[in-house]
Amino acid sequence: MQRFTLKLSLALCLLGQLFLAFSYGTTINGFQFLLLDFSDSFATSIDMLLCLGVAIATIALLFYSNFKYAAYFISAWFITLGITKTVLHGSFGWEVATLAYGARYMLPLVIYFYAINQKEKAIRLAQFGIALTFVGHGIEAMMLHPGFLDYMYDFSEVYLGIIPTQNIVETTLFFIGMLDILVGFAVIFNRNKYLLWWLAFWGILTAGSRLTYHGMEGWYEFILRSPHYLLPIFLYQTRRYRLTSFKFLKAKDQVPCQSLSAEQS
Amino acid sequence: MSKFISGTILSLFLFLSLSLNAREIEHMRVIWQENPSHEAYIAWTTKGPIPTGRNRVYFDTVSRGGEPGKYTMQKKAFLQKPYSYSFSMLHAVKLKDLKPNTTYYFVIRSGKDKTKEFHFKTAPKNESFELLFGGDSRSDRTMRREMNMLMKQMFQANPNIYALVHGGDYIANGFSWKQWKAWMDDHQLTTTDEGRVLPIIPTRGNHELSRALFNDIFIYPGNIIRPNYYTTKIGDFSLINLNTNWVAGGPQKWWLKKELKKAAKSSKWIVANYHRPAYPAVKKAGRAKKHWVPLFEDYQVDIVFESDGHTLKRTAPIYRDKVNFERGITYVGEGGLGVKQRNPKRKDEWYFQSPGYAVSAHHVMKLRVESEKMIYSVHTANLKLFDQMEIFPRNRK
Numbered sequence: 001m002q003r004f005t006l007k008l009s010l011a012l013c014l015l016g017q018l019f020l021a022f023s024y025g026t027t028i029n030g031f032q033f034l035l036l037d038f039s040d041s042f043a044t045s046i047d048m049l050l051c052l053g054v055a056i057a058t059i060a061l062l063f064y065s066n067f068k069y070a071a072y073f074i075s076a077w078f079i080t081l082g083i084t085k086t087v088l089h090g091s092f093g094w095e096v097a098t099l100a101y102g103a104r105y106m107l108p109l110v111i112y113f114y115a116i117n118q119k120e121k122a123i124r125l126a127q128f129g130i131a132l133t134f135v136g137h138g139i140e141a142m143m144l145h146p147g148f149l150d151y152m153y154d155f156s157e158v159y160l161g162i163i164p165t166q167n168i169v170e171t172t173l174f175f176i177g178m179l180d181i182l183v184g185f186a187v188i189f190n191r192n193k194y195l196l197w198w199l200a201f202w203g204i205l206t207a208g209s210r211l212t213y214h215g216m217e218g219w220y221e222f223i224l225r226s227p228h229y230l231l232p233i234f235l236y237q238t239r240r241y242r243l244t245s246f247k248f249l250k251a252k253d254q255v256p257c258q259s260l261s262a263e264q265s
Numbered sequence: 266m267s268k269f270i271s272g273t274i275l276s277l278f279l280f281l282s283l284s285l286n287a288r289e290i291e292h293m294r295v296i297w298q299e300n301p302s303h304e305a306y307i308a309w310t311t312k313g314p315i316p317t318g319r320n321r322v323y324f325d326t327v328s329r330g331g332e333p334g335k336y337t338m339q340k341k342a343f344l345q346k347p348y349s350y351s352f353s354m355l356h357a358v359k360l361k362d363l364k365p366n367t368t369y370y371f372v373i374r375s376g377k378d379k380t381k382e383f384h385f386k387t388a389p390k391n392e393s394f395e396l397l398f399g400g401d402s403r404s405d406r407t408m409r410r411e412m413n414m415l416m417k418q419m420f421q422a423n424p425n426i427y428a429l430v431h432g433g434d435y436i437a438n439g440f441s442w443k444q445w446k447a448w449m450d451d452h453q454l455t456t457t458d459e460g461r462v463l464p465i466i467p468t469r470g471n472h473e474l475s476r477a478l479f480n481d482i483f484i485y486p487g488n489i490i491r492p493n494y495y496t497t498k499i500g501d502f503s504l505i506n507l508n509t510n511w512v513a514g515g516p517q518k519w520w521l522k523k524e525l526k527k528a529a530k531s532s533k534w535i536v537a538n539y540h541r542p543a544y545p546a547v548k549k550a551g552r553a554k555k556h557w558v559p560l561f562e563d564y565q566v567d568i569v570f571e572s573d574g575h576t577l578k579r580t581a582p583i584y585r586d587k588v589n590f591e592r593g594i595t596y597v598g599e600g601g602l603g604v605k606q607r608n609p610k611r612k613d614e615w616y617f618q619s620p621g622y623a624v625s626a627h628h629v630m631k632l633r634v635e636s637e638k639m640i641y642s643v644h645t646a647n648l649k650l651f652d653q654m655e656i657f658p659r660n661r662k
Binding site: 044094154 | 404437472474510516549625
């Protein structure tokens with residue numbers, strides 16, 4: 001079941017992200033074109049080649065979860081997206097883009113380590129991934145990200161029939177940001193079931209705000225954020241797996257202290 | 266201990282002396298915001314972090330040869346502060362109660378330093394006029410300078426051009442004082458040989474991430490209540506400048522609705538201008554599409570200027586997401602004042618059907634506003650006329 005959750009998340013996330021990348025290009029394209037002074041067609045070709053590589057790697061990882069290089073390649077691609085976004089300075093929250101992408105670039109690694117039975121490492125990486133994403137988005141919210149404010153105004157007007165004041169919306173977003181940061185840090189140290197429910201609920205709600213805002217045209221925005229809600233579900237599913245310590249990074253092959261019944265079977 | 270104290274005092278003294286002596290005036294610019302027929306900001310930079318001496322603009326409606334004492338009017342800098350993220354000093358003067366369509370000659374004095382005489386013309390009330398439009402002057406300084414010199418040529422040859430409406434993305438990193446400094450240096454290239462300054466009507470782009478520096482340089486367009494969105498009113502012409510780097514819905518949308526309602530009653534011409542496109546040639550549509558386009562259509566805006574894509578585009582007239590030659594609105598621009606031009610990946614979208622197009626070309630646009638019609642034209646980097654269209658008054662009833 002855990003593997004299904006992870007693979008579903010990978011399939012959805014990459015489908016959304018690659019749709020976006022093939023349709024409009026990525027920040028890797030902008031980085032090559034503007035900062036490395038490559039020609040537009042060359043930068044686009046490299047960008048599309050990378051996207052194609054990621055698509056192949058995703059399919060490979062879905063069928064062969066222990067394919068290390070596929071996992072590393074997808075993860076590296078997501079990290080590069082975050083870093084190039086930061087370097088290009090072109091969007092609100094660029095400073096924390098690499099943090100906010102945490103769940104996305106950790107996901108392939110979680111799948112790989114879970115597949116090779118390094119479950120502790122997989123769980124820890126999932127925890128860090130969610131933490132980075134929540135802290136990153138929390139900072140953006142506290143900076144009053146205009147996109148988030150627009151989602152809130154829109155949701156309030158269209159679905160609740162209330163026209164909120166600017167103060168209310170901005171204060172609410174600020175506190176949401178604080179809460180995101182708090183729960184982001186909490187999940188590193190704790191896999192409390194209420195905390196994980198909250199993370200999954202909030203992950204699906206914020207991803208779903210793309211649907212309420214854009215309508216069905218926002219489908220890819222919703223699914224590419226699937227790690228934000230499916231990784232907490234994965235953590236919930238592996239909650240009974242007892243973690244030893246933070247020394248997991250050095251461990252080669254962890255022997256689980258207590259395996260889950262579903263995995264044993 | 267005493268050595269440390271004396272050392273600190275000496276360093277401070279040296280620092281202050283250097284600051285006081287470094288008074289060279291640079292980055293002189295004229296900024297238009299809401300009421301350019303009667304008001305204008307003149308801003309400049311001096312080196313060193315402390316304002317000292319007299320920081321004033323001396324001005325008159327006749328040329329006085331640059332001798333401050335001969336000018337009949339003078340105004341003290343109302344804003345003097347270090348620019349954000351820099352040690353250079355910002356000075357700004359607000360000229361009020363100016364006469365429309367009048368040439369104002371001025372010199373700037375900061376401490377012992379003074380500039381030569383410059384001049385600008387206030388916006389007219391009833392007469393025809395022309396505005397230059399363009400965006401995205403970032404990332405390629407050589408090309409930006411070329412485009413600025415091209416604008417100077419146009420400005421010099423055509424005294425009926427009054428100002429430049431910059432669509433945003435002046436520089437790549439909005440937090441970088443070094444890049445802003447270079448942009449302001451390059452803007453001086455638009456001043457004519459006779460000293461006529463091309464005023465700027467600023468728009469905020471996505472690369473102006475630092476609100477602080479953008480506001481320092483363009484003197485808080487829209488003020489603190491309306492972060493960088495405002496209407497420039499010139500007689501019968503309303504230019505609504507929006508901020509795509511801020512909430513598109515909520516307060517900005519409410520304000521836009523009110524502003525359009527007002528403009529529909531008081532103006533013959535309504536033009537919108539903002540950075541991130543609603544009908545893009547390269548990227549995804551911005552939030553303007555959802556929040557502003559329906560209002561533009563309801564109030565029958567005449568033409569919309571967009572930037573950001575690094576291409577040159579003109580859409581077919583669009584109404585309710587369909588081509589409509591009667592009620593449709595044409596979206597033009599996408600930014601070519603220096604930034605490297607892209608291939609317009611979305612050139613086959615339905616909204617680029619004839620007479621629309623999307624191509625890759627550095628460009629500057631011009632809008633001639635007359636009482637009976639507006640003429641939109643585009644000039645590419647070789648000053649060649651690329652496209653022209655006439656716009657007639659709309660029936661807004």
